[in-house]
Amino acid sequence: MIERLYLNNFTCFDDSVFDFCKGINIFIGRNGTGKTHILKCLAASMKANALFSQSTSKTKDKFGDLLSEKLIGYFKPDSLGHLVNKYGLGAASVKVELTTGDIAYNFGERASLVKTDNNAYIEQPHFIYIPPREMFSLFEGFISLYERREISFDETYLDLAKAMDVSPLKNEALKRAKDMLAPILAKWNIDVMRKGNRFYVIDDSQEYEAHLVAEGLRKVATILYLCINGELRPGSILFWDEPESNMNPNLISIIVDLLMELAQKHGIQIFLSTHDYLLSHKLSMMAEYAEETSPAMRFFSLYKDGHRVEAEIANQLVDIAHNPILEEYSAFYDLENEYIKRHNERV
Structure with a gap:
C-alpha cells in the first residue's frame, strides 16, 4: 500500500x-x-x-x-x-x-x-487511475489518436484507455472478478461487452451503444469492465x-x-x-x-x-x-x- x-x-x-x-x-x-x-x-x-x-x-x-x-x-x-x-x-x-x-x-x-x-x-x-471525464464512449480510436496527435487530454486518459483495451477474463477468473461487483449486480441487471473498438451496455437484456447511454451509467460501466478484464483486481x-x-x-x-x-x-x-x-x-x-x-x-x-x-x-x-x-x-x-x-x- x-x-x-x-x-x-x-x-x-x-x-x-x-x-x-x-x-x-x-x-x-x-x-x-x-x-x-x-x-x-x-x-x-x-x-x-x-x-x-x-x-x-x-x-x-x-x-x-x-x-x-x-x-x-x-x-x-x-x-x-x-x-x-x-x-x-x-x-x-x-x-x-x-x-x-x-x-x-x-x-x-x-x-x-x-x-x-x-x-x-x-x-x-x-493501480488504476480514473479521471473525471468518462472514457467509455471515447474509447473508439482514442489510443491511436492520442499517440499520433496533440490533444487536450492528459495521460491519465490514455492509461485508462489502455487498461480498457485488455480482453476480459474467462471461466473461474471471470467469476472471481464479478464477485467484486456484487453491490452493482445485486441492484442493477447490467452487463458490459466490447465489439471491435466499441463498448456496449446490456441493461435488462437490451443492448445499447456506449454513446446512447447516460454519462453516469458509462462511468459505472467502466468500473464494471475494469473488473471483468482484471485490471481492477484484489490488492x-x-x-x-x-x-x-x-x-x-x-x-x-x-x-x-x-x-x-x-x-x-x-x-x-x-x-x-x-x-x-x-x-x-x-x-x-x-x-x-x-x-x-x-x-x-x-x-x-x-x-x-x-x-x-x-x-x-x-x-x-x-x-x-x-x-x-x-x-x-x-x-x-x-x-x-x-x-x-x-x-x-x-x-
Whole structure:
C-alpha cells in the first residue's frame, strides 16, 4: 500500500505530509486546493516506477527521465518547472512512501529533468487511475489518436484507455472478478461487452451503444469492465477523481457500496476526490456507525490559508472543521428558511 506522501513546494503545496490508511482515503476541499494534484502525483510516481521495472537501463538518470515524462504527461504543464510552487524557494521535492520502499525526487523551477537517488525498482501494487471525464464512449480510436496527435487530454486518459483495451477474463477468473461487483449486480441487471473498438451496455437484456447511454451509467460501466478484464483486481490501488461527476444520486449510493466492497473484501486501497455531499457523508456515516464491518477510512480536508494549502485530517467527517460541502448545504438551508419566512410575512 501507499503509506505516506511528502510534498514540498510542489504545485500549490508548501510543506505537507499525508498519512494514508489502507482502506478508503477521501479528499474534499474547494476548487484549487490540490485534491487532483495529490492523486496525479501519486499515480505519476508509481507509473514511472512501473516503467522503470521494464527498462534495460537501471540508473538514477533513467528513473529521473521517466519521472519527468510522467509528471509532464499527467499534469500537462508548459514545462516541468511550472510544477514548482511559485511562492516557494525555487525547488520542489516529492517522496512517496510505500510499504516496500520510497520513491523520492526533486526538481527546480528551471529544470527540464527530475533528479532522484532511486536506481532500483520499488515493488508496488497494480493501480488504476480514473479521471473525471468518462472514457467509455471515447474509447473508439482514442489510443491511436492520442499517440499520433496533440490533444487536450492528459495521460491519465490514455492509461485508462489502455487498461480498457485488455480482453476480459474467462471461466473461474471471470467469476472471481464479478464477485467484486456484487453491490452493482445485486441492484442493477447490467452487463458490459466490447465489439471491435466499441463498448456496449446490456441493461435488462437490451443492448445499447456506449454513446446512447447516460454519462453516469458509462462511468459505472467502466468500473464494471475494469473488473471483468482484471485490471481492477484484489490488492490493487484505485485512484478515482470525482466519481460523482454527471451521476444521479441513486448511482452514488451504488458507488459507495462498491467502494466499501472493494476496500473491505478485496483489499483495494482507494484514493478519491469529491465535491459530493452524499458520497462523502455516506462514507463517513459508515465509518462512524458501522466500524466493525467498514474498511479503514481517512478524510483529508484541503483549504487555503493565504497562499498556503493546509490539510485537516480525521477518520470521520464529524471531526473535520473545514467542510465546504457541508457549509454550502447549511447556507442553502438558511437561505430556504429565509425565503419561507419572507413568504409567510407577506401572506
